[in-house]
Structures are given as structure tokens and as C-alpha cells.
Amino acid sequence: MSEPRDEAGEVGRALDTLLGTYPPGTTEPKEFWGAQFDAGLAWVDFPPGEGGLGVSPSLNELVSRRLGDADAPTWNRTANILGIGMGAGVLAAHGTREQRRRWLRPMFTMEEIWCQMFSEPGAGSDVASLATRAVRDGDEWIVNGQKTWTTLAHLATWGLLVTRTDPDQPKHRGMTYFVVDMRAEGVDVRPLHQITGEAEFNEVFFDDVRIPDDQRIDDVGAGWRVVMTTLMNERVAIGGRTVPRNSGMIGVAMETWNESGSGDVGTRRELARLWGEVEAMRLTTLRAAENMRTGVPGPEGATAKLAWASLNKEVTSFTVSMLGLEGALIPEGYTLEPTTYDTREVERVMSPQRAFLRARANSIEGGTSEIMRNILGERVLGLPGEPRVDKDLPWKDVPRG
């Protein structure tokens, strides 16, 4: 009988080597991420050679803790969230080995930015009603249609794209999933400005765009399965990252309180209440990460997404109130600029006022809070679903208002 594998020890040693050879303080982030990927520490559960070590996904927690302690750059996960947080999980579960070898490393090093194109003007919460068409033409597919709210499309090299390939099937069945070259002919990206003035997301138009069949993910007609994987990864990426205590907006709230010099008991107690909520959420995420047996997140990811969205909105609003009249100002002002990396790097570079505005999206992006509650109620708790008028009709016959 062979020795049981000491997975934690293996990961620990790989981390020692990485941090010893590439001291974060003196290594360029891009070089560090490349080395991290090559050491199998990008996603430890992925196979060797594809950014992982083939060990339990629960050990990703160890990596993020050690890298955090060492002040290593980890902001690629936020800046390229649609790739690292979602695309990678999709490629792991549904991609081919060639696809993973081609796309994962430059994704992790941020040489190639990714975007995700699910939502359309007529298909938001109801993604499965999407209308962007892909038609097969030999070894290629020809795509026509429009996507919207596409975060970072203006910076992206690759896009995760879901299309309708069979309008006669019920809506969940006739979809096919692709990776599309965002610079391909016929792709037109137009900025959409948001509440802060910044253009973080875009509209994307497809006019006879050709996608080679080897950029299809999973089977023809299996798009919905891949969509579900993407969305579950997205929820975890948005709300479910394991983070150190006092990080993010609760840390900003604490600083704001400490700097205010206020002794107001009511405010302090309210801050402590919010801190407690955020900490309970953080511990829940840690517990979920430790219990994670497979790399594929389940519908429970909706818990983290739902809690994070409402707490982030509440904490940022409370922080602005703590600022008093200063909260009625916005230091950055409003300019209609496209997002660059710097502004997405970390929330902490934003003023609390701007973070407060940005937080409004948290309960919308990646699936609304109402949809999260439906998922928790129906898929986690097993409550009966709402009567559905659209599920079994052919896609083309569903009412669209």
C-alpha cells in the first residue's frame, strides 16, 4: 500500500519555493503570477501543467492565506475576475486539454483579459431566453446578435459567449457555448457608463462574426450546462472569496470610525453589528472552502453572493453616513471614462462615496439577489418552484413583453 499523499505538505513546499525564488517585494507581478502558475499554485486542484497540482480544492485557501501574509500580488483575481474567477472553472469542467493549455496561463498572468457575454437586452435574469444566434458553417460558426452589460469587454482578448443554436428546442436546450476572440472582425464594443460615470461595462454587437469550432466549449446544444458552471463560479468569485478579517469595505468603515474621533455610542454599536455580520459571512466562506471536495461550486455559492451583496451595500452606505457632510461630496468627481486596471485593482483605492455607488450593482451583477433567493429556496432547500410558463415551450414561442 502506498503512503497517503501529504497534499498540504506538497502545497506548503511549493509555496516555500515560489516565495523564496520570487520574493514578492522585488518581483514584477506578471513574472510572479507566471511562476505561481508554473508551480501549480494558481488553482491547486487543477492538473499539473495546467496551473495546479491535482490536490484538494480546499487547499486553495492555504495558498491565498500564505500569499496574503507574504504581501504577494493577488489582484489579478479581481482585475481579471471573469477569466480567473469564471473562465478557468469553465475550462476545467468543460474544456479540452488543448483549450486549457492555450488559455489558462496568459489568463492568470493577465496578459489576456477575459469577459463574459451572457446578458442581452431581453435576457438578464432569464439568461436562458437569450437570442444571439450562432449558425454552423463547416468548421466555423457565424454569430449575430447583441450582448449587454459586458464588463471589461473593451480590454478583453477573449470572451465567454453563449448563443442560441436551435430556436425550435425549449430554451434551456438549444444553446451552445464558445470562447470568442474579442478582436475578431464583426465584434463591435461600445462603452456603457455607470452610476459612477465610469465605463466598466459595454454593449457588444456581433455582425457575422466567425468562430472556429475548436473554440466551442462542450457539446453543441450543451450550452446551458456550461452556463450553470460559469454562474456558480461567478457567485463564488464575487461573494465567496476567502478574505482576511477586516478587509474590504468593513475595514474602510472601521478606519472611518477611528478617524472620525466620534464617541457616539449608537454609531459604534451599529458598526459592531455590521462587523459581526461581515465576520459571520467570512467564517461561513471559510467553512465552505474547507468543506469543498470538488472544484465545482454548488448552488450554495448563492449564500455567499446574497449575503455579500446586501452587506456590502449596507456597510458602504453606513460608512458614507459616518462621514457626515463629507459624505455628500465625491472626491473623484464624475467623468465619463472607460475603466482601466488601476481603478478596478482594489476597492480600497476608491473613496467610500464611490464604493457606496459601486455597491449598488452587487445585488444585480452575477445574478440578482431575488434570483439568489430563488436558488436557495428551490435548489438548496427544496421548496416548490413557481409555476413556469416558459420552460417547455419552444424558445421562439415564449412571451417577451
Added chain:
Amino acid sequence: MLADTVRSFLEATVEMDSVREASLARGAIHRPAWEGLAELGVVGLHIPEAYGGAGYSFVETAIVFEELGRRVVPLPLLSCVLASAAILAAGTESQKARYLPPIASGGCIASLAVFESAHDLSPLATRAVPDGDGWRLSGTKRYVTDASRAEAFVVAATTGDGVGLFFVQAGADGVTVTPTPSLDATRPLGEVALDGALVSEDAYLGGAANGEALRSALDAGVVALAQEQAGGAQRCLEISVEHAKSRFQFGRAIGSFQAVKHMCADMLVAVEHAKSAAWHAARTLEDPEESPIAVPLAKSVCSDAYVYVAGEMIQILGGLGFTWEHDAHLYFKRAKSNSLLLGSVDSHRDRLSDAIGI
């Protein structure tokens, strides 16, 4: 009647696109709306006829604010109400006769320069020192509404005998106005720095105890804001309900989902409460028994209601509600900003606690 007139005037004059544009040009003012409202006599509604106004009670002004709130128009009416209420409460006959008519006609935009720190009315550091026949003012006022478009300010300063209110021309020597980027860009705030600015003896509003006059001016402002909050919240509810009826997902109107329907119902309750609290405060503003309760009540209820309803509106609109191109953010920013202006909600709850004897 008045409400209908103002509403149809605003609907005809104010394109929401122009509101958005004005909000980018810092300190801009919606000129056609301002001139038209001035012509309708709206600016001086609460100012006695003897001083160029229409001589109504504050209720009429409140009606106007409810309508303005529905359209988040960048207009300096709140500033003019604050300044004129201060002059009315503190000025002598001759001061009122001199300073109020230009404000009442809309010809002179005036604002109230009181706050210095982010946290309410901590002791004022701005000082007024007698100098020859007049006074010299030094200090910096912050968070002054419409600072960069005001032609005059009523400035609160300590005189040695307590708070004094002074009428200061924006263009006077020693007065420097700097706009500050505001969360609600449709109501720009700014700094007014007074560096030994010299004003005449007559600029010292000497008709009444100035501390109380200041309080009553701020209370009038809170009541105006409360109406604006109620009107804004009402409009947010309408936008939400219209969207919930017309947006289809999963083959049905999203308003048919109980999650959305219940959100709208809760918003309706909040809006109704806000209107009641705002109206009660407007009607009792002159009542010394009730206004110490009604004013902070209005601030507390209407602030929470507007922030809540505007937030839920964005949620119901989904991605659309998060865009610059949609109107929703204008309301949302106005809601948060209003909750912070003219005394924090907490400070008003402290006043309320005192007033109700707890």
C-alpha cells in the same frame, strides 16, 4: 393647482437628459427652469408681499419642493429658501426691504453658509470682529449649497455675543468660493473662504436673536428638503412600477413575481409615510408646540424612506438602473445627499428624543 402648474411647467421645460448634462458641468444651473419658475413667482412664495414675495405660508413652498423633487432639477431654490428664511427671521425692517426683493424675484441667488465641519453644528470657528463702521469676517464655510452660483451668502459667525448672521456679497474682497465635487451633482456644494472680508454694519442682520433665527431658517430648509424627498421617493416608486409592469423575464412581467411585487408594496408604504411626515412638518412649521417634533420627524422619516425607495428602484430596474444613461442614479444620489444635509439624521433623532421627552 400650484402643484399642477409647477409640474406641467417642469415637464415641458426640463428634459431629463439636460439634468444629466447639467450634473456633469459642475455648478451648472438649469437656466430655463430657473427663469421660468422665477416668472411664475415661485421663488418668493413664502416671502411677504411687502418684500417682493407672494406672502403665502410655507405650505405653498412645500408644494413646489415636492414637484422639484420629482425631477431632481439643478436649481438653487433650496439655497434661496434658506437664505431668505434667515433674513426674514433675523433682519430688521430695512434689511428685509433691501435684501429680500432681489431674492424673491429670482434675480439674486443667495445661499446660507453655516457648516464648517462634516459633523453638524459644532462650535463655529468663523469669527466676526468689529472694524470701524463694519465687521471683518474670517473663517471657512464648507458644504454650502450652490456656493459657486450664489451671488450672496448669509454667513453665520461668532461675534463675541453668540452667533451673528451677516449678508455677504460673493464678489466682495476677501471672499473666495471653491466648488467641491458633490455626490449629488445636481445640487453642487462648495467652500466659501472668508479672509478678513469686510462688510458694513448694515450687513449684520440685527433684528432678532441670530441663533434662533438660524435654527428657524434651517428648519424651513429641512421641511423643504423633506418635501423634496417625499416627491423624489414618489417618482422612484412610479418608475419602479412602470418598469415592473413592462419588463418581461421568464415569459412574464417581472411585477408578477412576488419578490418584485412585495418590494413595490413596501416602497409604497415608505412613500406614504414620507409624505405624511413631510406634510405634517410643512403645516406646523409656525407652530411652536408641534414643530420641534414635526421637523426632526420629517428629516428622520423622509431621509430613510427616500434612500430606501431609490435603492429599491435600482434593484427593480436591474442593470439598467446602474447606468449613467438612466435617471435612477440622479434620484439615488439626491436621496443620500439629502439625508446628510442640514443636520444628520442622527442629530435630528437626538432633537426628536428631547422633544418627545425620552
